[in-house]
Amino acid sequence: MDMETARMNIIARKLLLFQIPAALLQIIVSGQDNIDSVVVGEYNITAPTGSEAILQCHSQRMVWTQDRLKDRQRVVHWDLFRSGPDYTMERVLDMFSAGDQRIYNNYNKGRITMPKTAFNDGNFSLVIKDVSMSDRGLYSCNLHHHYCHLYETIKVQLNVTKSLRKEKRFWDGEKAVFVVLVGGTVVLPCVNRQPVWTEAHSEEDQQVVHWDRQLPGVRHDRADRLVDMYASGERRQYGPLFLRRKMNISAEAFSLGDFSLTISDLRPPDQGLYSCHLHHHYCGLHERRIFHLSVGPPLPPDDSAAPRVLPQDDPNTNMVEVPHVINVILPEHRGHFLQQLGYILATLLLLALIAIALILVSRRCKKRGLEYDLRRSERGNMTSNDFEMATTELKMCNQEELRLDYKNNIVKEKAEMSKMPSPKVIDLDKELNKTAWK
Structure with a gap:
């Protein structure tokens, strides 16, 4: 067991080379804070x-x-986010400052662990043995110090491959990416050297x-x-x-x-x-x-406690106090301006429609008056010759002989009698008078 622990520590030390610049910068900054x-x-x-x-x-x-459960004030837990079709979040392991570890999946017991001296040396790296395809995903190391209100998160991407030549480790600009061979062992680094994690x-x-x-x-x-x-x-x-x-x-x-x-x-x-x-x-x-x-300078004496003049002795008692008017100008909202503009445009459109309707009605009335005047002038120019011509044409039309085939002689005789001119009525008295004058 000691040999296994020693091997894990050696692997962790090798992985710390990725974080040496950040650790040095952190130590310098913390040293400056402690100076002043x-x-x-x-x-x-x-x-x-x-x-x-x-x-x-x-x-x-x-x-x-004061909290007697001081081991509950500091805790570290690892979470796994799978980006597959399920997109699930899974708690892998957590550990309190007393050294107690809790593994949430029975499949990971004896396979996933973390150094028990994590809260003494600040190394909270996660060790995964016998890596399988189901271990792929985004791991997050979450450090919490509830008493000091410290919350830090370090993310590591784990990819699994079956090809030995594809195994590598690199930094993608946001997180460390580990490409590990199936069945191997990987140590996901999570190191914190701040004094806050010191007993x-x-x-x-x-x-x-x-x-x-x-x-x-x-x-x-x-x-x-x-x-x-x-x-x-x-x-x-x-x-x-x-x-x-x-x-x-x-x-x-x-x-x-x-x-x-x-x-x-x-x-x-x-x-x-x-x-x-x-x-x-x-x-x-x-x-x-x-x-x-x-x-x-000291405050002036307060005259608010001085005795006031009685109403009957006050010469200004009958004076009417002028009300004070305060004008408050509130800036109009942009929506209010657009609403008022809509009202104005609608009113202008309505007036335009009314004007167009009046113009059309007036033109129609003028057209009807012009037609009436033309008909009236045509009627005034008509003469008696026109009427005589119409009468002559009518007579000519009536005098046309209708060549029809009659069924019998009686009907034919009636038709011929109707064509004959009506007998002329002669007044004998008028004829005698005309003869006498002659």
């Missing part, structure tokens, strides 16, 4: 003389919560907050210390007694995450540069907030 605190905020505050000033300094990461002797001594006061011309590392407070409840105050009484922070600072400094009875000598330092050595937290405090 990082300034996360700078504020300018002005308060009148004699008032009370509160320099607010909050941090939820510094909230002290601490006493976590209560690792959290501290302190306030400093920096006089003009003095560097911040040589500033006067005002208050020191530890998560265990220990408090230290510096300076003269009157200064310790007027400058203080709450006793429940670590339970509330509120480390604000309260300064009462402000005076001009109290102005200056104040800084709030938050340190959590176990979690690697080093923050500093800077406050520029200025003390202004």
